[in-house]
Amino acid sequence: MSLWSAILVGLKEIWAHKFRSLLTMLGIILGVSSLIAMSALVQGMENGAKEALIAVGGLQKLRVEPQPLPIEQRHLRDFARGVTLDDVHALQASAPEVIKVSPEMRLEPQPTLAANGKFHRTWMTAGVWPVQLEMMEHTIEHGRMFSEVDNELARNVCVIGTNIRDELFGKPEETGEPVIPIGQQLTINGYPFTIVGMFQHYESEADRKARLLREQELAAKRAAGETNFASGPKRSRGWNGGGRRGGNFAFWIKNNTVYLPLNTMWLKLKSGQTNAPAVPTLTNMELKIRDVSRLNQALTQIRNVLMVTHRGVEDFTFRTQEDWAESINVFIRNARMSGGIIAGISLLVGGIGIMNIMLASISERIREIGIRKAVGADGADVFIQILIESTVIAIVGGAAGLLTSFGLIKIIGMITPTDNAPVITVGSMALAFGASVGIGILAGLFPAFKAARMNVIQALRYD
Amino acid sequence: MALLELRNISKIYHLGGEEIRALDDVSLDIGEGEFISIIGPSGSGKSTLMHIVGCLDTPSKGTVRLDGVEAQNASQTQLAHLRNKKIGFVFQFFNLLPKLNVVQNVELPMIYAGLSAKERRERALKALEAVEMGNRLKNRPSQLSGGQQQRVAIARALVNDPKIILADEPTGNLDTHTGEVILALFRRLSAEGRTVILVTHNPEIAAVTPRRIEIRNGKIADKVDERLAGLDRTKPGSPAPISVA
DSSP states (O other), rough: OHHHHHHHHHHHHHTTTTHHHHHHHHHHHHHHHHHHHHHHHHHHHHHHHHHHHHHHGGEEEEEEEEEEGGGGGGGGGGGGGBBBHHHHHHHHHHHHHHHEEEEEEESOOOOEETTTTTOOOOOEEEEOOOTTHHHOOOOOEEEEOOHHHHHHHOOOOEOOOOOHHHHHOOOOOHHHOOOOOOOEEETTTTTEEEEEEEEEOOOHHHHHHHHHHHHHHHHHHHHTTOOSSSSOOOOOOOOOSSSTTHHHHHHHHTOOOOOOOEHIIIIITTTTTOHHHHHHHHEEEEEEOOOOOGGHHHHHHHHHHHHHHHHTTOOOOEEEEEHHHHHHHHHHHHHHHHHHHHHHHHHHHHHHHHHHHHHHHHHTTHHHHHHHHHTOOOOOHHHHHHHHHHHHHHHHHHHHHHHHHHHHHHHHHHHSSSSOOOOOOOHHHHHHHHHHHHHHHHOOOOOOOHHHHHHHHHHHHHH | OOOOOEEEEEEEEEHHHHEEEEEEEEEEOOOTOOOOEEETTTSSHHHHHHHHHSSSSSSEEEEEETTTTTTTTTTTHHHHHHHHHHHHEEEETTTOOOTTTTHHHHHHHHHHHHHOOHHHHHHHHHHHHHHOTTTTTTOOOGGGGHHHHHHHHHHHHHHHHHHHHEEETTTTOOHHHHHHHHHHHHHHHHHTTOOEEEEESSHHHHHHSSEEEEEEEEEEEOOHHHHHHTOOOOOOOOOOOOOOO
């Protein structure tokens, strides 16, 4: 019996019992679509979790910052000079594994920004080189980044994030028109600075969707003639932990950034502080390495270079994003595993349904099997016929499940419009479909074996 | 050499520790082109003999040689292939597959013989023409009368060109007239040179065949019971009267 005619027989058998086959397939359909939907949701979550990591430069970026001396070097503490611009120059000259070095000199304690008669304190006021823009994945949307010349001449210019603009010049959502304070003045600890550039607004995919949804609702209300949107007086709703998800802190801090030229910071703001060191001491420096897979070699190289400039005094340490990336991976692996187990169980239940229906099917077709054997079907023919029937049910169910999964994901998207968009991957579709076919074959094995072993004489006599 | 040679065949069943000899040391030769009936009351071992002749079962002892092939130790798969190639079955209850139409039913043995779709169709049509069912090709068995169903079943039995047509009570489920038509068909097949074995307990049917074998208590009876075999034909072709022994 050829494979093709066996498949046709299987399809006919399914068609002959449409409703029963549909119910049987339903288990597989639900299993496949839930497996795909689960995998798509986790993929969306992974993308959401990783976007914050990418927003701060990814795994390629690492930070060198000062640390207290180790115990065995405590007696050398007078020689510890911290991370300085000398280190930056040394790394640029002698560490080929490092492709970018960006020094950062923060003002501590945090300065007070003022403009328009408003005040704002922020965490991230730093003197940097223009290269910091690429290093921290910043994008200037309005104006320009300050230049090497601005840095050389220690000009009083700065670039700001959108939150600074919101606090000092007003939110565009509230004023109803874009607020671009380029060319305007703000003061940092009383020193006047000209704003030459502003970053774009950084936000996670989920926040962006939430904001767009809010704007849509607002527009709809405006169109309906409503004007009084807010209930009660304007209020702060309190700190929300920097957003609902941990990664949002990265976006929050980028929006709250003020960058000014390093020399300006050093000469005009730092020099006025008590205990100002004689050499330009950095808060930290950001490095970008050539290749993530050679992270360890890069770290060793950087350490060797810095040990020379620090003359053996180990007053610096490294900070990478490995832990963050690792925790994302662990979280995703767990989510994938738990979702996979649940979807796998529903696939298994679907498989049991197939086995059940195939057993019922062969016991109501005992006579047919007897007749087929009497006219010359051997055990293998019967075995293959039953196996193909169950496999065809699983394949049709799996294909229907693939289609259903798209609808399922649409529905999920409608229920939670602000969450990370589920991403259907070809891999998950192949996996779910393959699993459904595999389960169909497994579920058919036992009924097929039973049918093949049936005694032809008894089967012929069966009523 | 005979087409079918049975030598010292025994079939022994074990039921609850008790040994039942359904067939006891039976030897039988059936030559090519013979028209033969196997008769005997229920429980005589007639069905068991038919199963062994039809390669549905193997004997416990003895040898079976069908068309030169030793079948007594064949596996289930080998038996299936022997049935497919050498035996055409006709059953009392027709045993057509209800979900298939007439042509598909007749094509069934050829599917397992591995013939191409085109050849299957051609041979099925020819076989159906031979039993005068060429005009009901697309009907389901349930849309046919009993006699028509039996003719389709005979076409199915013929279609692989088997050595032996083995009919088990082929008229048992038909009225007298239709039964005679079917019997006439078997006679015609025999006249065409086919080997036909009728298994029956009906003396009138046995009377049609030139050779009769009676099974009694698992053995071939030395002398055929004339009443049972319908040999006592006062009027040829008419139902045999029951003579008082």
